Amino acid sequence: MTVIIQEETTGCGIASVANIVDQSYAEVKAKANAFKSWEALPDIALLSIKYHEKNGLLFWHWVVFKRE
Numbered sequence: 001m002t003v004i005i006q007e008e009t010t011g012c013g014i015a016s017v018a019n020i021v022d023q024s025y026a027e028v029k030a031k032a033n034a035f036k037s038w039e040a041l042p043d044i045a046l047l048s049i050k051y052h053e054k055n056g057l058l059f060w061h062w063v064v065f066k067r068e
Contacts, residue, residue: 013046013062043067 006015050061
């Protein structure tokens with residue numbers, strides 16, 4: 001297994017998905033940034049929410065989305 005490491009401070013979610021689906025960090029990030037609506041999401045997805053900035057640092061919280 002090739003290990004994909006996060007390339008940004010808050011890129012742990014992207015790197016986690018990249019490892020699971022065996023794609024590069026850049027490929028997964030590009031796909032994550034392409035979703036424009038809830039309807040466009042797959043039935044299960046890892047989402048970054050609660051973006052905020054503190055003292056010039058960016059922070060995200062990661063959650064699992066499952067359509068039921």
